[in-house]
Amino acid sequence: MSARIIDGKAVAAELRAGLKARIAGLSFAPGLVVVRVGDDPASGVYVRNKDKAAKEAGFASRTIHLPEDTTQAALLAQIAELNADPAVDGILVQLPLPGHIDTQAAINAVAPEKDVDGFHPVNAGKLASGQPGLVPCTPRGVMHLLKGTELRGARAVVLGRSQIVGRPMAQLLLAADCTVTIAHSRTRDLAAECARADVLVAAVGRPEMVRGDWVKPGATVIDVGINRLPDGRLVGDVAFAEAAERAAAITPVPGGVGPMTIACLLENTLDAAIARR
Ligand code: GUN
DSSP: OOOEEOOHHHHHHHHHHHHHHHHHTSSSOOEEEEEEESOOHHHHHHHHHHHHHHHHTTOEEEEEEEOTTOOHHHHHHHHHHHHHOTTOOEEEEOSSOOTTSOHHHHHHHSOGGGBTTOOSHHHHHHHHTTOOOOOOHHHHHHHHHTTTSOOTTOEEEEEOOOTTTHHHHHHHHHHTTOEEEEEOTTOTTHHHHHHTOSEEEEOSOOTTOBOGGGSOTTOEEEEOOOEEOTTSOEEOSBOHHHHHTTOSEEOOSSSSSHHHHHHHHHHHHHHHHHHHO
């Protein structure tokens, strides 16, 4: 079998174009502020890409870049100022934060209605209890990529239990009527769990850990991993060529889930703006 390749780049571009058209019909530009602390080099790339995509779609986007030695109190004060600013619809505190800052305290400081990352416990709780709220961007993006895959009654396995991807992903699949298993580094037989999956979402950050024979023939495989190998190649958590021989549909890395994250950040920001104004 040769799998259908799910083109995240194209789906993300379509989503951004739809948001741009909706924003063109508004009387205001939804405001997105990214707060970056310090100089993590990967964050620099993400933040620039976010800013570019946001401006291109018509958002009022800006980045506040604070120095590495910013105190936790100063960061919380900055977040409080943005919470109170009526022109700001979405606030994203770029992770990772420097080690002297309590990440959860920073997440908890963002007003839940402006929490376009969907990381605040209020939004996590709403998702877990089936109430509308802001949903983390990457899992939201994966749900877009699963349009066209039969989810009702499907057996879904999520590999990884992070707050950012694994857990919210499992909640969204459950809400879409999948039978959901969350597997992780302590799971006894990961290969056997994966081999039962009609929908397999890998989000563990281990290059090419999921081998072809872990994939159920006909499954849909979503690879959230982005791993840089020592030789410079970017690979996912799934051994793509092997898995594509068995899957019915699969996302590539790069060009699969990655582009969806920023598109869904913008989607969340527009949702937050419309809910607030
Ligand atoms: N760092 C890498 N990805 C993300 C993300 O989606 N949100 C935040 N806040 N930080 C990140």
